[in-house]
Amino acid sequence: MSLEQVRDDIEKEARTRADEIRADAEERAEEIIAEAEADAEEIRASRADEVDREISQRREQALSGAKLEAKQQRLEARRDVLGDVRDEIEAALVDLSSDKRKALTESLIEAAASEFEDDDAVVVHGRADDKELLEALLEDYEGFSVGETHECLGGVIVESETSRVRVNNTFDSVLESVWDDELKEVSGLLFEQ
Numbered sequence: 001m002s003l004e005q006v007r008d009d010i011e012k013e014a015r016t017r018a019d020e021i022r023a024d025a026e027e028r029a030e031e032i033i034a035e036a037e038a039d040a041e042e043i044r045a046s047r048a049d050e051v052d053r054e055i056s057q058r059r060e061q062a063l064s065g066a067k068l069e070a071k072q073q074r075l076e077a078r079r080d081v082l083g084d085v086r087d088e089i090e091a092a093l094v095d096l097s098s099d100k101r102k103a104l105t106e107s108l109i110e111a112a113a114s115e116f117e118d119d120d121a122v123v124v125h126g127r128a129d130d131k132e133l134l135e136a137l138l139e140d141y142e143g144f145s146v147g148e149t150h151e152c153l154g155g156v157i158v159e160s161e162t163s164r165v166r167v168n169n170t171f172d173s174v175l176e177s178v179w180d181d182e183l184k185e186v187s188g189l190l191f192e193q
Contacts, residue, residue: 078191108155
């Protein structure tokens with residue numbers, strides 16, 4: 001074989017080998033590009049999921065915050081309405097007709113009187129506007145006298161000078177007791193849903 005032919009064979013073999021290497025490199029490059037594109041798509045999808053989760057989470061937080069604020073506003077409005085109702089009740093107690101005030105005050109004195117012994121000196125305190133009423137009602141009770149005025153809606157505070165017993169039967173204390181006991185029911189009636 002001639003040298004030229006050997007050279008042509010080597011060249012041919014080198015070209016074939018180069019073509020194979022180039023084909024392998026192109027194939028590998030295509031695989032790398034495909035993997036990179038798949039990775040990029042996976043990252044993009046993952047990132048989109050993260051963004052969707054974050055949007056959803058922020059939406060939930062905003063909604064939760066809005067619900068809480070609305071609930072607080074509702075509670076505040078209810079508190080205001082209940083306060084107005086209580087103010088109206090107090091005003092109604094102050095403005096009771098004289099007959100109704102007399103009947104209620106008499107029953108409160110009678111309830112308190114049962115707490116005292118016959119020999120006790122008992123002092124009855126009430127609001128300034130009820131002084132004459134108290135004097136008239138206490139004529140039926142031996143040992144009972146009208147004491148200093150007390151700032152209240154009406155009713156009486158009855159106390160013994162000797163036994164240290166004190167009974168608070170003011171409209172205020174009765175209202176407080178009833179209000180505490182019936183607040184849930186009053187609220188239910190006012191705010192039926």
